[in-house]
Amino acid sequence: MDVLEDEEYTGHVEPTAEEPDKKVMIISCSGDLERMWATLIIATTAAAMGMQTSIFFTFWGFFPLVKNDVRITGENWMQKTLSFLNRPGTEHLKLSKMNFAGAGPAMMRKIARDHKVALPTELLETARDMGVRLLPCQMSMDLLGLKREDLIDGVEDPVGATSMLLEAQGATTLFI
Amino acid sequence: MDVLEDEEYTGHVEPTAEEPDKKVMIISCSGDLERMWATLIIATTAAAMGMQTSIFFTFWGFFPLVKNDVRITGENWMQKTLSFLNRPGTEHLKLSKMNFAGAGPAMMRKIARDHKVALPTELLETARDMGVRLLPCQMSMDLLGLKREDLIDGVEDPVGATSMLLEAQGATTLFI
Amino acid sequence: MDVLEDEEYTGHVEPTAEEPDKKVMIISCSGDLERMWATLIIATTAAAMGMQTSIFFTFWGFFPLVKNDVRITGENWMQKTLSFLNRPGTEHLKLSKMNFAGAGPAMMRKIARDHKVALPTELLETARDMGVRLLPCQMSMDLLGLKREDLIDGVEDPVGATSMLLEAQGATTLFI
Numbered sequence: 001m002d003v004l005e006d007e008e009y010t011g012h013v014e015p016t017a018e019e020p021d022k023k024v025m026i027i028s029c030s031g032d033l034e035r036m037w038a039t040l041i042i043a044t045t046a047a048a049m050g051m052q053t054s055i056f057f058t059f060w061g062f063f064p065l066v067k068n069d070v071r072i073t074g075e076n077w078m079q080k081t082l083s084f085l086n087r088p089g090t091e092h093l094k095l096s097k098m099n100f101a102g103a104g105p106a107m108m109r110k111i112a113r114d115h116k117v118a119l120p121t122e123l124l125e126t127a128r129d130m131g132v133r134l135l136p137c138q139m140s141m142d143l144l145g146l147k148r149e150d151l152i153d154g155v156e157d158p159v160g161a162t163s164m165l166l167e168a169q170g171a172t173t174l175f176i
Numbered sequence: 177m178d179v180l181e182d183e184e185y186t187g188h189v190e191p192t193a194e195e196p197d198k199k200v201m202i203i204s205c206s207g208d209l210e211r212m213w214a215t216l217i218i219a220t221t222a223a224a225m226g227m228q229t230s231i232f233f234t235f236w237g238f239f240p241l242v243k244n245d246v247r248i249t250g251e252n253w254m255q256k257t258l259s260f261l262n263r264p265g266t267e268h269l270k271l272s273k274m275n276f277a278g279a280g281p282a283m284m285r286k287i288a289r290d291h292k293v294a295l296p297t298e299l300l301e302t303a304r305d306m307g308v309r310l311l312p313c314q315m316s317m318d319l320l321g322l323k324r325e326d327l328i329d330g331v332e333d334p335v336g337a338t339s340m341l342l343e344a345q346g347a348t349t350l351f352i
Numbered sequence: 353m354d355v356l357e358d359e360e361y362t363g364h365v366e367p368t369a370e371e372p373d374k375k376v377m378i379i380s381c382s383g384d385l386e387r388m389w390a391t392l393i394i395a396t397t398a399a400a401m402g403m404q405t406s407i408f409f410t411f412w413g414f415f416p417l418v419k420n421d422v423r424i425t426g427e428n429w430m431q432k433t434l435s436f437l438n439r440p441g442t443e444h445l446k447l448s449k450m451n452f453a454g455a456g457p458a459m460m461r462k463i464a465r466d467h468k469v470a471l472p473t474e475l476l477e478t479a480r481d482m483g484v485r486l487l488p489c490q491m492s493m494d495l496l497g498l499k500r501e502d503l504i505d506g507v508e509d510p511v512g513a514t515s516m517l518l519e520a521q522g523a524t525t526l527f528i
Contacts, residue, residue, distance in 0.1 A: 024517065027350070029214055034411045038381055038527075041491075045513035059210045139217070161221035165200070168348045172520045174379070174527040175214075175350040203526070205390055235386045315393070337397035341376070344524045351390075351526040 023052040023171035027164065030176060031060030033120065039176045040123035047130040052171075055127070056164045058137035061176075062144065064124060065136055065151050128154040135159050135167070199228040199347035203340065206352060207236030209296065215352045216299035223306040228347075231303070232340045234313035237352075238320065240300060241312055241327050304330040311335050311343070375404045375523035379516065382528060383412030385472065391528045392475035399482040404523075407479070408516045410489035413528075414496065416476060417488055417503050480506040487511050487519070 024046040028039045039055060046053040057065050128134060136151060138158035148158075200222040204215045215231060222229040233241050304310060312327060314334035324334075376398040380391045391407060398405040409417050480486060488503060490510035500510075 027214075029211065029352075035381065038379075038411060041513050042517070046517055049514060049517060051517070059214060161217050162225060165218070165222055165225060165227070165348070171348075172517070172523075172525050173348050173350060174525060175352050176381075176527050203390075205387065205528075235390060337393050338401060341394070341398055341401060341403070341524070347524075349524050349526060351528050 022050075023054075023167075025053075025164070025168045025171040025173045026055045027173070027175045028055050028057050028061035028064075029059050031063045035176050036061070036064055036120050037123070040120060040127055042174065043127050043132045044123055044130055047127065047132050053127075053131070054133035054135055054167055056135045056137060056159070056167070058140045062137060062140040062146075064120065065134065065155055066146065067150060067152055068121070124152070135164065137164075198226075199230075199343075201229075201340070201344045201347040201349045202231045203349070203351045204231050204233050204237035204240075205235050207239045211352050212237070212240055212296050213299070216296060216303055218350065219303050219308045220299055220306055223303065223308050229303075229307070230309035230311055230343055232311045232313060232335070232343070234316045238313060238316040238322075240296065241310065241331055242322065243326060243328055244297070300328070311340065313340075374402075375406075375519075377405075377516070377520045377523040377525045378407045379525070379527045380407050380409050380413035380416075381411050383415045387528050388413070388416055388472050389475070392472060392479055394526065395479050395484045396475055396482055399479065399484050405479075405483075406485035406487055406519055408487045408489060408511070408519070410492045414489060414492040414498075416472065417486065417507055418498065419502060419504055420473070476504070487516065489516075 024043065026039050026043055028036065030036075039061075043053050043055055124134075134155045136155055136158045138160050141147075141158050200219065202215050202219060204212065206212075215237075219229050219231055300310075310331045312331055312334045314336050317323075317334050376395065378391050378395055380388065382388075391413075395405050395407055476486075486507045488507055488510045490512050493499075493510050
C-alpha cells in the first residue's frame with residue numbers, strides 16, 4: 001500500500017518498554033469520507049509500525065461499521081429515517097465539503113485510485129486484518145437501533161465510554 | 177445514568193501514581209449537538225472513573241456555557257448578529273448533519289430519551305456537579321463580547337491557551 | 353501578541369526531562385477558518401512556552417500551506433476543479449458555519465482586529481518564525497497535484513503518516 005510508504009520509515013518498528021506511546025487509540029466520531037480516510041490511514045500505519053491500535057466508532061463515525069448492503073435499519077420510524085438519510089457503509093461516505101450529490105467523493109476516489117492510495121472499504125478490511133481493534137460504541141448502536149448482525153465481520157463486542165477511556169491510557173489518542 | 181454503564185466497568189477506579197493518564201482534558205471547539213454530547217459523555221465518564229477532568233470551551237464550542245435565556249449578547253452589531261444567528265445555550269445546539277430546521281436534533285433527543293441517554297443540558301450540570309472543571313476560553317469571550325454574568329453557574333475564571341496546554345500535561349487530550 | 357497573554361503565564365517555561373509532555377503535535381485536517389485559527393494559536397502558544405511543536409497539514413487542512421497567489425493547481429481537470437472550488441491559502445479560509453459568501457469570516461476578522469487577536473496568515477508566519485515545524489502530508493500533495501514551489505516558504509519536506517506518528521510519541525497530540 002502506497003499510503004504506508006514513507007521515506008523515513010524503513011522497517012518494522014519494535015516498541016520497547018521505555019517508549020511511552022506504543023499505543024494508538026482513535027475515536028471516530030465523524031462519518032465524513034476524508035476523516036474516515038484519515039482514521040484508517042493512521043490506524044493501518046500505526047499497526048504496521050507494531051503499535052497496539054484500536055478505533056472506537058461512535059455517532060456518525062459508526063456508520064462505516066455497518067454492512068454496505070444494510071439499508072433500512074432501526075426499530076421505529078425515527079431510527080429508520082435517520083439511517084435512510086445517512087446511508088450507512090463505507091461505500092456511501094460523503095465529503096464534509098463539496099459533496100455535489102456524490103460527484104466530489106467520486107472525484108476524490110478516482111484521484112486516489114490514479115495515485116494508488118487505498119480506498120476506505122479496502123483500508124477498513126486491511127485494518128481489521130492487521131489486528132486493529134474495531135470497537136463499536138454501545139450507545140450509538142442503541143440510538144440507531146442497530147444489531148450485531150448489521151455490522152461487518154471482525155468487529156468486537158460493543159463497549160461504552162469507560163472501556164474507551166481505559167484503552168486510551170498511555171496511548172496517542174485522536175478524536176477524529 | 178445509563179451512559180456511564182459499561183460491562184467492563186465495575187466500580188470506582190482509583191488512579192495510582194504509576195498510571196500515566198489519570199487526567200482527561202477536552203478542548204470543545206465545535207458547537208454541534210453530537211460533539212457536545214460526546215464531550216460531556218466522555219467527561220462525566222472520566223470523572224466517574226476518578227480521573228481529573230476538565231473541558232476548555234472555545235469558538236463555537238463556547239456557546240453551551242452561555243445561559244439558555246441569554247439571547248442577544250455582544251457590544252456591537254457584529255457580535256450581536258453572530259450570536260443571534262448561532263443562538264447560544266445547550267438547548268439550541270444543532271446537529272452538524274441533517275438539521276432540518278431542528279427536526280433532526282428533536283428526533284435524536286427523542287430517541288435518546290426513549291433509550292434513557294442523558295441530554296446535553298442535564299449532562300453539563302452533571303459534569304459540573306461531578307467536579308469536571310469548566311474552563312471558558314478568554315479570547316472567545318472577548319470575540320463574542322460575552323461577560324461572566326452571561327455564563328452558567330459553576331464555570332471557572334476564563335483562561336488562555338497557555339493554561340489549557342499546562343492542563344493538558346500528562347492528560348489524555350481530545351480536541352472535539 | 354494578545355493571544356499569548358494569560359493571567360497564569362508569567363514567562364518562558366523551561367521544560368524539564370521529568371515533564372512527560374514537552375511536545376505538542378497537531379494534525380490539521382480541516383480547512384475551516386476557526387479550526388486553523390485554533391491550530392495556530394495553540395501551536396504558537398506551545399512554542400512560546402518552550403515546547404517542541406509541529407503541525408502536520410493534511411486533507412482540507414493542507415490548503416493554508418499553499419501560497420495565497422496560487423490559484424489553479426493540479427495536473428488534470430479533476431485536481432484543478434477541486435482546488436478551484438476550495439481556493440487555497442490562509443486568506444481564503446472559510447468558517448464551517450455561517451459563511452454567507454465571505455461575510456462571516458470578514459466579521460470574525462474585523463472583530464479579531466478590533467480585539468487585537470492575530471489573524472491566521474500572520475499567525476502562520478509567526479509559528480514558522482518561532483520554530484514550529486510545518487510538515488506537509490505527502491499523500492495530500494499527491495492527491496491535490498501540488499508541488500513544493502506551490503507551498504509557502506519555511507515548510508519542511510513532505511512526510512507520511514509514519515513520520516507523523518513518530519513525531520506524536522510523548523507529545524500532547526491534537527487532531528483538529
